[in-house]
Amino acid sequence: MPGPGFEFLGDEERHNIEQVLKNWSLTRYLSDDPEKHSFVRRLERDMESLFRSGPCVAVNSGTSALAAALAGLGIGAGDEVIVPGYTYVASIGSIGHFGATPVLAEVDETLTLDPDDVERRITPKTRAIMAVHMLGAPCDMRKLRDIAERHGIWLIEDAAQACGGSFQGARLGTIGDAGAYSFNPFKVITSGEGGVAVFHDYTSYARGFAYQDQGWPPLRDNNGVGKGEASFGLNLRMPELSAAVACAQLERVDHVLTLTRRIRDRLSELIGSHEGMRQRKLNDADGDCANVLVYTFDSEDRARRVAEALQTKPLIDSGRHYYGNMPQLSGNSSIRYARGDLPRTDDLLSRSVAISVGVSDAHLGSGFGVAVRSTDEDIARAAEKFNAAVTSAALP
16 A cells, blocks of 8 residues: 555545535535535635644645645745755745745755755745655754744745644644645545645735635635735646545544554564664654654665665665756756755765655655554564664675
């Protein structure tokens, strides 16, 4: 199974889908009363309630959620947005699509954005920081929030891989000025395709809503408080069928995370400690989504030998999640980066290997491990195999 939420698709999702098909209400605007009967609107309200967030808008993908967040904050041509070099290509691409310049920054031992390097890369053109909660683990939002406030710039959260996670008790995606979630099959919860953008205030929400709905104000209300700024937009709306699935999935997000965290802790206990290897540092272990368990080795060679024994790969080889594997950054573009431009990121990723806990995705580098419904015996076998690979890789 690709992601933890995918393993829980069942009767609740099917029931919601049947309600949509019963009336053929395939978009929220076919409902006589969207506030009462639309699953898209219900998803937005449920997210706001469960995550104690500002206003939300449901869209057709995590990439669209990032775009809506950027549009809501008014990011555009001439602006710079600082983003980590270890992320998914959508984080960088969404910035470029607005004519803004992605400024790549290093990650630290958490494999999330390094606050010290962020500060070094701020210029008079910097308009925002995009904190990516990579592999389900929270960035240091306290430090990043402090940097953003001192410099008077926006803080955006890419929580695509971290729906339901938290930092110091606050849900990831709700701490910054805007946030984005993804519900594709490899995420904590899934609707097949889909996402949600969340905003801190109504003004940015109104812009973000308009961007994903052809310039319409929130909920297409042209009167009273719903009236927004006149603008163009795109059609990035979430269909009712996707929302019907997402509503059922959202109800169990905390249950899913309880299971992935239990597996992470058990795997960690069974693997124990090995000389020349350490677990990835976490900014908040309790808030980690525990999608994966990452170990960083003392040498690139040892990490690669362990990965090969497990038929997986070090994180530096993980597809378009590493800036050095993104051809868009080395082709005919004004935004040019190549492997070697972020030496600390290169070093850490070359020495790190991920074990799947809930997200099984070879493209992400988590091709070996267990799933959210794995038994204690499955977990023990995975730990034994990992330990054998580590021991063998240490031999001359």
